[in-house]
Each structure stands twice: as C-alpha cells, then as structure tokens.
Amino acid sequence: xxxxxxFTALPTxxxxxxxxxxxxxxxxxxxxxxxxxxxxxxxxxxxESMYGDEESEDQRLSLIEKLMLEETRRLKPQ
Amino acid sequence: xxxxxxxVKNFRQFRGEHTLDFATTQEQNVTLILGxxxxxxxxxxxxxxxxxxxxxxxxxxxxxxxLNHAAATARENEVEVKxxxxxxxxxxxxxxxxxxxxxxxxxxxxxxxxxxxxxxxxNGSWVGxxxxxxxxxxxxxxQMAPNFIFHGEKRVSLFASRGTxxxxxxxxRNILGCNVIEAAIKDLLVIQKKLDRNIARESGDExxxxxxxxxxRFEQLIEDNRRKIREKEDFIEASKIEIAQLEQQLRDHDQTxxxxxxxxxxxxxxxxxxxxxxxxxxxxxxxIRESAALVCSAALSEAALDAIDxxxxxxxxxxxxxxxxxxxxxxxxxxICARSLEKGGEAWNAVxxxxxxxxxxxxxxxxxxxxxxADRYSRSIAKARSEVGFFEDRVRSLDxxxxxxxxxxxxxxxxxxxxxxxxxAEKARKRENLESQMETIQRQxxxxxxxxxxxxxxxxQKVRGEYARRIRSKPEMEKRRVTLGVVExxxxxxxxxxxxxxxxxxxxxxxxxxxxxxxxHRDKEAFFDVKFNxxxxxxxxxxxxxxxxxxxxxxxLAFTSALIHFCSVREADENEFLVPGTVAPLVLDAPxxxxxxxxxxxxxSWIPRMARQVILFVxxxxxxxxxxxxxxxxxxxxxxxxxxxxxxxxxxPYSIRGASVPSLNDRGDNSTSIVRVW
Numbered sequence: 001x002x003x004x005x006x007f008t009a010l011p012t013x014x015x016x017x018x019x020x021x022x023x024x025x026x027x028x029x030x031x032x033x034x035x036x037x038x039x040x041x042x043x044x045x046x047x048e049s050m051y052g053d054e055e056s057e058d059q060r061l062s063l064i065e066k067l068m069l070e071e072t073r074r075l076k077p078q
Numbered sequence: 079x080x081x082x083x084x085x086v087k088n089f090r091q092f093r094g095e096h097t098l099d100f101a102t103t104q105e106q107n108v109t110l111i112l113g114x115x116x117x118x119x120x121x122x123x124x125x126x127x128x129x130x131x132x133x134x135x136x137x138x139x140x141x142x143x144x145l146n147h148a149a150a151t152a153r154e155n156e157v158e159v160k161x162x163x164x165x166x167x168x169x170x171x172x173x174x175x176x177x178x179x180x181x182x183x184x185x186x187x188x189x190x191x192x193x194x195x196x197x198x199x200x201n202g203s204w205v206g207x208x209x210x211x212x213x214x215x216x217x218x219x220x221q222m223a224p225n226f227i228f229h230g231e232k233r234v235s236l237f238a239s240r241g242t243x244x245x246x247x248x249x250x251r252n253i254l255g256c257n258v259i260e261a262a263i264k265d266l267l268v269i270q271k272k273l274d275r276n277i278a279r280e281s282g283d284e285x286x287x288x289x290x291x292x293x294x295r296f297e298q299l300i301e302d303n304r305r306k307i308r309e310k311e312d313f314i315e316a317s318k319i320e321i322a323q324l325e326q327q328l329r330d331h332d333q334t335x336x337x338x339x340x341x342x343x344x345x346x347x348x349x350x351x352x353x354x355x356x357x358x359x360x361x362x363x364x365x366i367r368e369s370a371a372l373v374c375s376a377a378l379s380e381a382a383l384d385a386i387d388x389x390x391x392x393x394x395x396x397x398x399x400x401x402x403x404x405x406x407x408x409x410x411x412x413x414i415c416a417r418s419l420e421k422g423g424e425a426w427n428a429v430x431x432x433x434x435x436x437x438x439x440x441x442x443x444x445x446x447x448x449x450x451x452a453d454r455y456s457r458s459i460a461k462a463r464s465e466v467g468f469f470e471d472r473v474r475s476l477d478x479x480x481x482x483x484x485x486x487x488x489x490x491x492x493x494x495x496x497x498x499x500x501x502x503a504e505k506a507r508k509r510e511n512l513e514s515q516m517e518t519i520q521r522q523x524x525x526x527x528x529x530x531x532x533x534x535x536x537x538x539q540k541v542r543g544e545y546a547r548r549i550r551s552k553p554e555m556e557k558r559r560v561t562l563g564v565v566e567x568x569x570x571x572x573x574x575x576x577x578x579x580x581x582x583x584x585x586x587x588x589x590x591x592x593x594x595x596x597x598x599h600r601d602k603e604a605f606f607d608v609k610f611n612x613x614x615x616x617x618x619x620x621x622x623x624x625x626x627x628x629x630x631x632x633x634x635l636a637f638t639s640a641l642i643h644f645c646s647v648r649e650a651d652e653n654e655f656l657v658p659g660t661v662a663p664l665v666l667d668a669p670x671x672x673x674x675x676x677x678x679x680x681x682x683s684w685i686p687r688m689a690r691q692v693i694l695f696v697x698x699x700x701x702x703x704x705x706x707x708x709x710x711x712x713x714x715x716x717x718x719x720x721x722x723x724x725x726x727x728x729x730x731p732y733s734i735r736g737a738s739v740p741s742l743n744d745r746g747d748n749s750t751s752i753v754r755v756w
Contacts, residue, residue: 029563035571039262040654042568046258046265047657050215064262065269068568072561 029075038071079217080164080691081126081663087158088149089128090121093749095158098122100663100693101715102164108686108713109693112701112739113720114727118750119695120229123667126693127227129161129172130214132192135224137232142188145178148747155180162197165217169197172210218662221252225641226689227665233638234631243610244315246637247580253641254583254648255657259576266569273562281555289545296538303526303534310519310526317512324509328502341490348483355476361469369462376459379452575655583644584610590640595632598680604633612637631670632677639688646690664689670700683709698732698741705734717755723748 030038042064049060080102087095100109113119124134134141144157155178162171175191194210197203207213218226251257271294278290419426549555584606591604591612602614607622614629615622648659670681682704686692692713696704704710717734721743729741734755743751 029560030567035567038564039568039571039575042262042266043258043572043655046261050258050261061265061268064265065272068269068561068564071564072557075560075564 030071034071038067041067079660079662081161081665081693082164082169083160083162084122084125084129085158085160086122086125087156088146088154089125089144089157089159090146091118091750092121092752093146093148093745093747096752098718098752099716099754100691102691103715104690106713106715107689107691108710108715109691110701110704110714110717110734111693111695111720112698112718112734112755113695113750114722114729114741115697117722118720119667119697123227123229123665123695125159126161126665127223129159129174130218131220131223132174132190135227135229137229144176146749148749150178150180153180163217165213169199170207170213171195171197171204172214216660218660219252219255219257219657221257222255222645222660222662225249225253225638225645226662228638229667230631230635230669232668234634243612244312246606246612247610249637249641250583250587251580253645253659254579255659256576256579258657259572259655263569263572263576266565266572270562270565270569273558273565277549277555277558277562280558281549281552283548283552286545286548286552289541289548292541293538293545296534296541300530300534300538303530307523307526310523314516314519314523317516321509321512324505324512327505328509334502337490337493341487344483344486344490348480348487351476351479351483355473355480358469358472358476362466362473365462365466365469369459369466373459376452376455379448379455382448572655579653579656587637587640587644590643591633591636594636594639594684598632598677599629602629604636628677632681635670635681635684639684642689661690663691663693665693667695668700669694669696670703678703679707682707686710686713698730698739701734701739702732711735719753719755721751721753723750 045060045063045067081100082102083097083099085095085097086092098109098111101107111119111122120138124138128134128144134144145155146157149155157176157178158173160171160173162169164170172194173192177189177191179187179189181187192210194207194213195204196207198205251260274290274293278287281287417425419429549559588604588606595602595604599614601617603617604612605615605622607613612633613622614633642662642664645659646661648656649661651658664685666685669685670678685694686709714735717737719739719741721741722729723746724742724744726748731741732739737755739755740753745751
C-alpha cells in the first residue's frame, strides 16, 4: 500500500480510511461481496461519465452520493 | 483499430489535399513514410492524433497554428483532416476541421467542426455516428494513446534520466485502464468531505464541529505538505532529466574534443600527403629536366643512324644481318664462284679485303659508336621511365590519401559546426548547480516527510479518535456515520484493488520487457527498483548498471513494445474495474534515432511485430539503415516519400528496395507534398 500511495496524488482522507480499515469499526460496514458490488456500480458511473455522453461533474457526484445513501438505507441498523 | 486512410488539407507543411493509404494486411502491416527532418513527419503523426481526439500532442511545436502558411497567405482559412479506420469489423471516417478567422494579418479566432460516419460495406452508403468520441475512445482510450502514437526520440528523453518512475507508473496505469478507479477514488474523497461537514453541522455539537474543522485543517496541512513534496519530487525528476540531457551534451562535448583531435590528425595526414605529393612531383620534374637531354640525345642518335642508313651507305653499315652474312660466307669456306676459301688463303684474303672495303670501315666505326651511344641512351631512358612510373604511381596514391583526408576533414568540420565551447562550459556549470539544488531539495523533502509523520499525522489521528468517539455517542447521527463509513470503506477497497492490479501489471510488463531484451542484450536484464524506476542490471550479479543513451532507447522501445502487447492481450479483459485493453496501430516517428548500431538491427526487427499495424516515419538516414533489414522491408506494404521544395535543402538522392525516392517537388509554394514510392 505504502509503495502505491507514494506515487499517487491522492489526498490523505482515503489513505487514512485504508490504513484504519482494521482499527475503526465504521470502515468495515460492508461485506466483501457488498463492497465489490458497490465498487462496481461506482466504477460503472465513472466509465459512463468518462467514455459516455457528456455529463457534469456535479451530476456524477450526486449520483455516487445517492448510491451511498441507498446502500446505507439497505444496511440494517447496527 | 486499423487505420486505412489519412487525408490532410492545408495542415501545417501540406498545402492543398494529400492522402496516404496505409498498409493493412497481417503479412504487410508496415507503412513507411520517408522524409527529411522538419518537412512534415511529425505533422502527419499529429494529424492522426488530431483526427482522433481533436487536438495535437502537447509536445508538438506551435500547436495552435495548424493552418499552412501558404494557404493562409492565399486567404484559405480551413484545415481539414480525415481519418478512415476499421474498428470491430466496421468502417468509419472521422472528419475534423479547424476554421480560422482572419483579423488583419493575424489569425485570431478558431472554430472546430467534427463529424463521423460509418461506411456501410454492403451498399457504400454513409451513416452519421452521433457518439463519435465515445466510439473513438473505446477504440483507443485517450490516456492510452501516447503509448501508441508518439515520437521515439522525445519519449526516450522522457525516460532518459535514472528517475523514470513517474513515466513508467503513469504509462502502466494508463495502459491498464486504471483511470476510472482513480476518478472514483477522487469522487469518493469529495463526497467524504461533504459528509463530514454535514455530520458536524447537523450534530448541533460545537465540540464535534471544532473537531471536524480541526480534522480538515490537519488534512489540509498534510495535503499541503504532500503537495510540496510532490512538487519538489517533480523538480528532482525534471532536474534528473535535464541533467541527463546536459550530460549527453557534455558527452557530445567530449566527442567534440575527440572530433577536434581527429580533425587535427586528418589535417596533418592531408598536409603530409600534400608534402609527399609535392616531393614526388619534383622527382617527376627532375626526371623531365634531366631526361629531356637523354631523350634528345637518343633521338639525335637514332636520326644519325637513319641518316647514315638513308644516304650512300645504305646497306653498308654493319648490321646483325650483314655481319652474320659475311661470317656465314666465310664459314662456308666457299665463294659464290665456287672457289675454295681457306682462312689465310689467297682467295679468303681477297674476299675479306673486298668485303671490308665494301663495308667502309670508317663509316662502320662511326655507326657502331653512334649505335652504342643510342643503346646507352635507350637503357637510361628505360631506367628513367621506370623511375618516373614509380613517382607517378606515388603521386596518384598520395592524391587518393589527400582526398580521403580532405573528405574526413569536411565531415568532421560539418559535425563540429555549431559547437560552442562557451555554451558547453555553461552547461557544465548548470549541471553542477542542478545537482547541488537537488541535494538541498532532497533534504527539504526529508524534513517535510518527517513533519507529516512525526507531527501532523499523530495529531490528526488523535483528533479523529476524539471526533469518532463523540459522534458514536450520538445515536441520531448513526445513519450519517454509516454512510461515511461506507464511503471510506469503498475508497480503501478501490485503493487496494488498484495496487493489486498495478503490481500484477508491473510483473507482466517486466516479463515482456525481458523477453524483448533477451534477444539483444545477453548480459543485462530490466528491473523495477524500489521506487519503480525502470533500470538495467547484470543478469548474474544483479547489480544495477548505468545506461548509455542507446541502451536507454532500447529499454524504452522494449517497454513500449511490452505495453502494447500487454494492452492487446487485455482486449478481452472483463475486469469490472478496469478499462479493457485494445489492439491499436503503432504510429511512430523517429523510432531509433539514438539507438546504438549494436542494437539497431534487433530493434528494427521488432518493430513490425510490435503491433498489428505499424506506421513508421523515418528520416532519409534511418531509411538507409532500414532497407538493410529484410525483417522490416518484407513487411512494408506501402511506402511514401515527403517531397520537399527544391532548393530549400541539399539532398542526396537515394533509393529504397530498388526504387528511387523522389525527394523534391517543384510546387513553388514552399510546401511539402506526398508521393507514393511503392
């Protein structure tokens, strides 16, 4: 992980998220299958935006955010 | 994607419309475009890029000025590029226009127009393609394009320094199609920040808001410091490249010194040849001077003999014939009247007296003396002739030596032209400065890194811990907290995925690079060091070794070839997180300009196999090298020459595969034209 992060220009928040996966319970909410499925849906939105018809950044962000909220609603209360 | 035809109109060096039909078969997949430097090779490469993406490459000079100058002078304001290609068994043609509006003598405003049509094979009709860019981007994703359409030497200079990690990791990620994951991660970051702020605002807890602001501040500080590190690392990267270029120039300077000493040696050789030639000529002159008397004397002697022979003494002068006649008469011991001729006898004495009287002894003596003199002169002349022959040969050989030395001097002078020793000294100083700056900046990077790890990150963790505890104590924030957790977990998952893909791709690409190198470099192999730099090391000792410019270019070609191969095998990749690979044409300008002759043959034999379709732009000198390689020449299905205006440049006529290359045109508008060689 560290090697990869050195060569990306990503800000710290996600890195922190990645590093704290095991420490913070809030970062292990989804099962591996759920996680993969959700990641796929987000990446599809990105693909659509990148190689599809023109779409504004705001539209894309709100679609992803909507996905996150839907996922939260789907999850059983902890 | 297979490129079929490119048509350019008023594009840079090309006035009016010019068309290239590319070689498209599997067996003959190479199109060769020959041209002198600065006469349109890079323009055509960029025309392909322009047709596909509506822009030329960033390293193309005067990228905004695509309109041919002669066309502009004639008030023609439209640049047009058409590219016909095949993709997934369908045929398309994309047309891009750039229209300039003249304001006075300058061209200020630009309008772009684009259209694309599918050409229906069954009836030849054209049907518009509305989402043309989507289709093109699927054929060759734009971030992958620089690995397929590029200038070989410029790409080498990018990789020339030891620090290649940025180019290597970018290229691998681009060819791997990671950009969608990267975009997703960046979007998740934005959303995460927004959620954090919402939670703080909606909690109604001042402490939480303070923690949240504090977290943002720390994150911002860490990010600012990381940005500074990246900028400094970029500076170091750029400096390394600049230093590599300076070192190359300084190496050239060493070569300049060597050229200078070679020039001095050649001049000394020419001078020696000149002196020796002068000596030999003097010998010839001496011979002429001295032998003139001999020649005259010999001529006089022969004339005298002739005179004697011509006058009253004809037939009486001694000759081999007469002497032997007399001797045989006397030896016969019988006169023609049948008297016995005994030596010392009366008759014998009488005959001898008669014959002696008939021979005119006095004349005979004179003639004998003249003959002896003439013989002596003849011998002297023969000897002198052999001597002069030697000197004449020597002069001819010295002439050859002089010419060789002179040619060498001319060539060395041409190579030395433009070398400015002052400028080189300045470059050496600049290199030293850069190296010292790099040391300072490296220390600064260390300081910033320590600051992040020792001060900022522990502080941030502390505040985040407090923040999380506080939030967890508020059940009404549970939903928000879960959403934030989902976003963070998702971001972390994607980061991990990307790392795995990248590591796998790196291993595969390295394996392909070494397959490529194996046939050419027996002792060395490629490897990625801990910083992801692509380097060479000894196969046995595994010790890293420096790269010559030729080796650097070889490595870049091997790397590019590996990327293209990797991309093509990923065409059917169904990985949901990556953009699939593609089989794209390789459009390559100046493919092996700096390649050592040691590696050239191997690299040339690679090129046709690097991609399904290869379009090569080569200079006249590279064309001469290429034509010695059957591996490439047998694969050339189309060959074009860029004709330059007559009188602009001294050109040496040359031919390729037996066909003469017509290099000059008589257009009169200073523009380049294209002609098919075969």
